[in-house]
Amino acid sequence: xxxxxxxxxxxxxxxxxxxxxxxxxxxxxxxxxxxxxxxxxxxxxxxxxxxxxxxxxxxxxxxxxxxxxxxxxxxxxxxxxxxxxxxxxxxxxxxxxxxxxxxxxxxxxxxxxxxxxxxxxxxxxxxxxxxxxxxxxxxxxxxxxxxxxxxxxxxxxxxxxxxxxxxxxxxxxxxxxxxxxxxxxxxxxxxxxxxxxxxxxxxxxxxxxxxxxxxxxxxxxxxxxxxxxxxxxxxxxxxxxxxxxxxxxxxxxxxxxxxxxxxxxxxxxxxxxxxxxxxxxxxxxxxxxxxxxxxxxxxxxxxxxxxxxxxxxxxxxxxxxx
Amino acid sequence: xxxxxxxxxxxxxxxxxxxxxxxxxxxxxxxxxxxxxxxxxxxxxxxxxxxxxxxxxxxxxxxxxxxxxxxxxxxxxxxxxxxxxxxxxxxxxxxxxxxxxxxxxxxxxxxxxxxxxxxxxxxxxxxxxxxxxxxxxxxxxxxxxxxxxxxxxxxxxxxxxxxxxxxxxxxxxxxxxxxxxxxxxxxxxxxxxxxxxxxxxxxxxxxxxxxxxxxxxxxxxxxxxxxxxxxxxxxxxxxxxxxxxxxxxxxxxxxxxxxxxxxxxxxxxxxxxxxxxxxxxxxxxxxxxxxxxxxxxxxxxxxxxxxxxxxxxxxxxxxxxxxxxxxxxxxxxxxxxxxxxxxxxxx
Amino acid sequence: xxxxxxxxxxxxxxxxxxxxxxxxxxxxxxxxxxxxxxxxxxxxxxxxxxxxxxxxxxxxxxxxxxxxxxxxxxxxxxxxxxxxxxxxxxxxxxxxxxxxxxxxxxxxxxxxxxxxxxxxxxxxxxxxxxxxxxxxxxxxxxxxxxxxxxxxxxxxxxxxxxxxxxxxxxxxxxxxxxxxxxxxxxxxxxxxxxxxxxxxxxxxxxxxxxxxxxxxxxxxxxxxxxxxxxxxxxxxxxxxxxxxxxxxxxxxxxxxxxxxxxxxxxxxxxxxxxxxxxxxxxxxxxxxxxxxxxxxxxxxxxxxxxxxxxxxxx
Numbered sequence: 001x002x003x004x005x006x007x008x009x010x011x012x013x014x015x016x017x018x019x020x021x022x023x024x025x026x027x028x029x030x031x032x033x034x035x036x037x038x039x040x041x042x043x044x045x046x047x048x049x050x051x052x053x054x055x056x057x058x059x060x061x062x063x064x065x066x067x068x069x070x071x072x073x074x075x076x077x078x079x080x081x082x083x084x085x086x087x088x089x090x091x092x093x094x095x096x097x098x099x100x101x102x103x104x105x106x107x108x109x110x111x112x113x114x115x116x117x118x119x120x121x122x123x124x125x126x127x128x129x130x131x132x133x134x135x136x137x138x139x140x141x142x143x144x145x146x147x148x149x150x151x152x153x154x155x156x157x158x159x160x161x162x163x164x165x166x167x168x169x170x171x172x173x174x175x176x177x178x179x180x181x182x183x184x185x186x187x188x189x190x191x192x193x194x195x196x197x198x199x200x201x202x203x204x205x206x207x208x209x210x211x212x213x214x215x216x217x218x219x220x221x222x223x224x225x226x227x228x229x230x231x232x233x234x235x236x237x238x239x240x241x242x243x244x245x246x247x248x249x250x251x252x253x254x255x256x257x258x259x260x261x262x263x264x265x266x267x268x269x270x271x272x273x274x275x276x277x278x279x280x281x282x283x284x285x286x287x288x289x290x291x292x293x294x295x296x297x298x299x300x301x302x303x304x305x306x307x308x309x310x311x312x313x314x315x316x317x318x319x320x321x322x
Numbered sequence: 323x324x325x326x327x328x329x330x331x332x333x334x335x336x337x338x339x340x341x342x343x344x345x346x347x348x349x350x351x352x353x354x355x356x357x358x359x360x361x362x363x364x365x366x367x368x369x370x371x372x373x374x375x376x377x378x379x380x381x382x383x384x385x386x387x388x389x390x391x392x393x394x395x396x397x398x399x400x401x402x403x404x405x406x407x408x409x410x411x412x413x414x415x416x417x418x419x420x421x422x423x424x425x426x427x428x429x430x431x432x433x434x435x436x437x438x439x440x441x442x443x444x445x446x447x448x449x450x451x452x453x454x455x456x457x458x459x460x461x462x463x464x465x466x467x468x469x470x471x472x473x474x475x476x477x478x479x480x481x482x483x484x485x486x487x488x489x490x491x492x493x494x495x496x497x498x499x500x501x502x503x504x505x506x507x508x509x510x511x512x513x514x515x516x517x518x519x520x521x522x523x524x525x526x527x528x529x530x531x532x533x534x535x536x537x538x539x540x541x542x543x544x545x546x547x548x549x550x551x552x553x554x555x556x557x558x559x560x561x562x563x564x565x566x567x568x569x570x571x572x573x574x575x576x577x578x579x580x581x582x583x584x585x586x587x588x589x590x591x592x593x594x595x596x597x598x599x600x601x602x603x604x605x606x607x608x609x610x611x612x613x614x615x616x617x618x619x620x621x622x623x624x625x626x627x628x629x630x631x632x633x634x635x636x637x638x639x640x641x642x643x644x645x646x647x648x649x650x651x652x653x654x655x656x657x658x659x660x661x662x663x664x665x666x667x668x669x
Numbered sequence: 670x671x672x673x674x675x676x677x678x679x680x681x682x683x684x685x686x687x688x689x690x691x692x693x694x695x696x697x698x699x700x701x702x703x704x705x706x707x708x709x710x711x712x713x714x715x716x717x718x719x720x721x722x723x724x725x726x727x728x729x730x731x732x733x734x735x736x737x738x739x740x741x742x743x744x745x746x747x748x749x750x751x752x753x754x755x756x757x758x759x760x761x762x763x764x765x766x767x768x769x770x771x772x773x774x775x776x777x778x779x780x781x782x783x784x785x786x787x788x789x790x791x792x793x794x795x796x797x798x799x800x801x802x803x804x805x806x807x808x809x810x811x812x813x814x815x816x817x818x819x820x821x822x823x824x825x826x827x828x829x830x831x832x833x834x835x836x837x838x839x840x841x842x843x844x845x846x847x848x849x850x851x852x853x854x855x856x857x858x859x860x861x862x863x864x865x866x867x868x869x870x871x872x873x874x875x876x877x878x879x880x881x882x883x884x885x886x887x888x889x890x891x892x893x894x895x896x897x898x899x900x901x902x903x904x905x906x907x908x909x910x911x912x913x914x915x916x917x918x919x920x921x922x923x924x925x926x927x928x929x930x931x932x933x934x935x936x937x938x939x940x941x942x943x944x945x946x947x948x949x950x951x952x953x954x955x956x957x958x959x960x961x962x963x964x965x966x967x968x969x970x971x972x973x974x975x976x977x978x979x980x981x982x983x
Contacts, residue, residue: 010629010645017622018647021613160687163960167918168933168952175937175945176698252814256919259816260934275817282824283834291820299813306812381880406885414883421881426874429893431900431971440892441882478973492882 038233038318045315052311059304066123069116076110078117078269083108093287102293105277114269115294119301121270122254125184126247132189133196133246134239140193141200145208154201158194166191170253174262181264184257188250196242203231237316244309248302255298271298328499328532329355329378334391334401336373336382336556345603347373349556349611350391352630355500355532360523362535362543362564364579365553368600371536374553375502377401379417380409415445418493422505424485428477434485435461435473438492445496460491464521483514487521494525501526502534507542519546540583544568549636552576555601555611562637569664571657572631572639574619575612581656594656610642618651673968681961688953693737694730696946701726703942706751746950751941758947762929768838769921769928773913775848780855780913785902787856788863789895795868803860810857816919819850823923836924847924851917855909862905866898900970907962 046052069075076082082091082104090108094100102111144154161169173187207213213226251271257263258272259279266273271294278291336348347370355361363371376382378393380403393400396416403409421427428437438460439453448456454473461469464487477485486506493501503522507515523546526533535546543550543564550567552560552575560573571577581594598615601607610616613623622642631644643651652658702709704724705717712720721727725736740747746758753761791803810818826846827834833843870876871894879889921931929948936944968974 013622013626015647017620017625018642018645018649019621020649021619021621021624023617023619024614156687159684160691163684163688163957164692164953165956168949168956171918171933171937172692172695172945172949176695176700178700248812248814252816255814255816259919260922261938275820279820282820283827285828288824291824295817295821298817302814303808303812307808379881381877410883410885412883413881419878419881421874421878423874427878429875429879429897430973431897432893440879440884444883476972489878492878496883 041318042233042237042312042316046312049311049315052308052315055304055307055311058300059308062301062304063123066116066119076113078113079109079267081108082110093290095286096289096293103289105290106281106287111290111293114274115297118269118271118274118294119297121181121264121268122251122272122298123247123301125181125188125254125270126250127243128185129188129192129250130243130246132185133192134243136189137193137196137242138200138235141197142204144197145201145204158198161191161194167256170257171260171262174257179262179265181268184254184264187257188253192246192249196238199238200235203234207231233316233318237313240316241309241313244305244312247305251298251302326357327354328357328395330392330394331374332392332394334374334377334393335389336370336377336386337389338383338386340385340604343604346389347386347556347603348377349603349607351553351556351558353551353558353561355534356549358526358530358532359548360526360533360535360546361549361551362537362547363551363553363558364537364540364543366538366579366596366600368603369553370556371553372504374556375419375504375534375536378500378502379413379419381413381419414441414493414498415496416498417500417502418496418498419502419504420486420489420493420506423509424482424489425509427489428485430477433474433476434480434488438473438488438495441492441495456495457491460495461488464488464491464525465517466491482510483517486510486514486518490518490522490525494529494531497529498531500532500534502536504536505538506535508537508539515542516545522546540580552579555607556603557611557640559612559641560637560639562633562639566634566637569661570633570637571653572633572637572644573612573641574616574643576639577653577657578615580660581654594654610640620648670968673974674965677961677964677968681957685954685957688957689950690734692949692953693734693946696942696949697726697730697733699942699945700940703940703945704750706754706940746947747943749936749941749944751939752936752944758944761932761944762947762951765927765929765932768926769917769930772847772851772917772921772926772928773910776851776855776913776917777910779848780852780909781859781906783852784856784859785863787860789867789890791860791864792867792871792898793890800864803864807857807861810854811861815854819853819920819923822846822850822853834924836926838927843924847917847920847926850920850923851913855913858905858909859902863898863902866901867894870894870897900967903970904963904967906966907959910959 082100083089084091091100091104092108093106094104094108096103096111100110100112102115105111105114140154143150144158169191170187173190174183177183177186207226207230213230216226217223254263254270254272255275256272258270258276263272263276264270274294275291275298278288278294281287282291331351331353333350333352334348335346335350338345338347351370351374353363353374363374365371373382373386377388378395378400380400382388388401391401395412400412403412428434435454435457438457439450442448442453442456443450446456457473458469461473466472466484466487472480472484477488480488490506501522506522507518510518519542522533525531533546535542537543547564549561549563551558552567552573554575560567560571560576562570567576568580571580578594578596582596584593596615597617601611601614608627609625610619610623610628613619616623620642626642628640628642628645630638630640632638633644642648653661701717701721704726705712705720709717718727725733728736744759746762748755748757749761787803791800794800823834823846826832826849832846833840835843836847837843876889876894879893880886884892917926917928918930918933920926921928922934925931929951933945933948933952936948964974
């Protein structure tokens with residue numbers, strides 16, 4: 001049965017304690033759970049992971065270096081062909097070390113300079129594509145979700161584009177236009193915006209129809225606030241994810257398009273061109289460095305963006321917050 | 323009422339690890355369950371009532387554990403059971419559970435009959451064919467029309483009430499000694515609620531099991547319970563027969579809970595609601611957990627934890643108000659009114 | 670079921686029609702050199718006009734579309750312009766189909782058996798070593814471009830294991846590297862989704878109830894969770910088979926496999942417009958067929974879909 005109160009211990013209690021205490025109505029609230037801020041929790045969750053912090057630092061340093069590299073002293077031009085002053089011959093396939101840190105390629109260009117220049121080009125493509133996808137995706141998605149009459153047409157357009165395999169559509173677009181930086185960007189963002197558009201559309205439909213938003217609106221919450229509180233957090237996290245993933249994505253597509261001969265002109269150093277140049281000579285062991293150096297850098301960049309994008313997207317999911 | 327004890331919980335402490343912090347969900351709860359009774363555990367969301375009963379079948383979430391205390395059932399201490407094998411002889415066979423939402427507690431892709439049959443082949447050693455006909459009988463017993471054809475259907479072809487009936491059939495299939503109903507009717511329509519409660523009552527009579535209802539709905543309690551245990555912030559703060567709790571409650575939290583019943587409200591006045599929120603279980607709780615929300619709290623409530631005082635042999639409450647040294651505190655007017663009505667009826 | 674299948678089929682046919690027409694019209698923008706090849710440089714303006722006229726390329730677009738469809742219904746995809754001049758495209762494609770289908774099927778079988786097992790084991794041992802290793806692989810396969818890591822498969826497969834560099838149908842060893850290459854991405858794909866669906870299912874209430882009835886975790890896994898997780902996977906299955914067949918464009922070219930994917934690369938490089946058109950249309954149709962079969966398969970396993978997904982989106 002229930003334990004009887006310990007008589008000795010009970011007597012020992014100061015009887016003055018049996019007076020009423022002052023009642024503080026807010027004390028009851030204070031005992032409850034702490035305030036919740038979406039953005040703080042997201043950032044907290046994101047930075048709490050050791051791998052996120054590691055990749056963030058690595059990527060930060062890498063990006064910084066990529067963009068200041070040409071202004072550092074002692075850097076060579078990525079497209080100049082270097083000749084040996086003694087013989088007047090090109091410095092072909094000079095192995096890494098010494099005069100050329102990462103060696104030269106088959107026509108005597110400096111690999112170190114080319115790798116960083118190529119990274120700049122590829123990142124620029126990635127960022128342009130990411131940005132364009134974002135703009136098109138949001139505009140299209142907003143229209144799709146907001147204007148009910150357009151829903152059917154838009155859904156059909158979406159279905160058509162979504163039904164053509166991405167690889168094929170991309171190849172086709174790149175084939176129709178002439179190989180150039182713009183071609184690359186246009187081709188890639190004409191396939192990439194689909195997902196975002198659908199997401200925005202669904203979110204808008206939810207805002208319109210979900211019960212908690214309906215309830216919130218009945219209580220007089222302005223639409224502005226509903227958008228800011230319910231749509232924006234989701235949207236920002238999805239955009240972050242999309243943009244982060246569009247960089248490894250575009251780099252991959254660029255390598256692929258370059259391989260089939262629809263990439264950037266060979267005169268522009270890019271990761272795609274470098275990998276392709278490296279591929280051609282990869283079977284000879286002493287020249288393999290020309291493939292390995294660019295691919296290592298490429299992999300570090302794509303993995304960092306991929307991991308960070310996913311980590312942020314996980315952290316921004318409110319279901320994962322405490 | 324029979325007074326053989328089926329299950330006895332002593333000073334149970336359950337903790338959870340959540341993002342590196344430890345939360346104490348059950349803070350030394352004690353309870354006895356008598357053979358053949360219907361006990362209701364009431365409390366607001368987060369009071370720990372679900373977690374409490376989950377320990378009886380070893381189904382705490384992975385990050386939770388029983389820190390101390392004991393649960394005696396059929397001569398063994400359930401808190402000492404570790405392996406899946408030990409629990410499997412118990413779950414569904416001796417202690418069965420019905421969950422809140424019948425819409426999600428059945429596997430949507432497996433025919434209802436087969437899901438019930440699993441219990442029979444598992445615990446009663448029936449062959450698949452034997453189980454099939456037994457399932458039809460069970461479905462018939464819980465009031466499902468055309469049980470033979472219904473047993474082959476998938477859950478989405480059932481209505482909400484029928485699904486809950488099927489879940490109940492599943493729970494009683496192995497003839498358990500204890501049936502735990504975790505908010506069994508919360509997700510259902512009011513009319514269906516009454517039917518389901520009636521069904522469980524009838525089954526309890528026929529099969530002779532003991533029932534534990536977990537609920538925050540005092541209407542359900544009044545309907546079905548012989549005895550009531552009130553839970554607050556991971557502790558049982560008051561136990562007694564249904565009458566004692568409804569008409570002679572002693573704990574301020576029970577008062578507050580009863581006062582928030584709409585039936586007790588006075589026309590034209592705002593419905594009573596308990597101020598504040600339950601305490602943060604991550605923090606150490608000093609004294610009476612309800613004190614910060616209790617307008618009539620005494621200084622001692624903030625210092626020492628009240629022991630269980632005996633009001634009558636069947637009625638206990640953990641509040642310093644029952645200490646002879648405390649000033650006399652009258653229950654809130656709504657409770658007094660209710661008590662008066664009851665006494666008037668009794669005399 | 671039949672009604673759903675019929676509805677879904679007519680929906681697919683409409684989509685197919687729109688996609689084919691859309692792609693066909695997009696093709697009208699192709700650079701005109703692709704219709705003449707090397708002769709283009711030496712031809713006079715008049716000769717080019719005459720040539721285009723002869724191929725019907727100066728007709729209004731709706732007439733061209735009409736011609737195209739009437740040819741298509743007779744099984745005529747036109748003739749190659751450059752790749753093998755004036756040979757009917759269907760003749761060029763016929764001997765290549767078995768290679769693409771063969772490799773595609775092998776790759777899907779390997780990818781599914783390895784990927785699904787991996788996904789199941791990752792979900793079972795969530796947050797433990799199996800899960801971590803699996804996640805590491807999935808991240809790698811998704812983050813590093815296919816076009817890059819497959820190069821290394823070829824490079825080290827040939828230099829370390831002495832496997833043949835290029836495909837030769839008479840030499841069984843030469844099937845290994847392209848086969849592996851085609852499965853690698855699929856393995857990551859299946860493992861990731863299977864793990865995700867399993868974890869989703871494991872958190873559902875019916876699993877709680879199944880445990881409460883006394884089922885062992887093994888029985889719950891096999892009889893309830895895996896079964897349910899396979900259903901959404903079924904949706905991807907046909908699409909995966911078909912896109913593996915189609916998506917092998919890069920790998921077929923890398924190993925010189927005489928399939929359709931490698932051919933697409935060839936004809937793009939050689940700017941053979943009619944061939945490009947035919948192949949693009951084939952690959953697009955394969956995509957639509959895959960989605961259709963996937964939905965059908967899923968509806969077969971999960972009857973609820975037939976009720977809910979009556980119309981509209983897929």
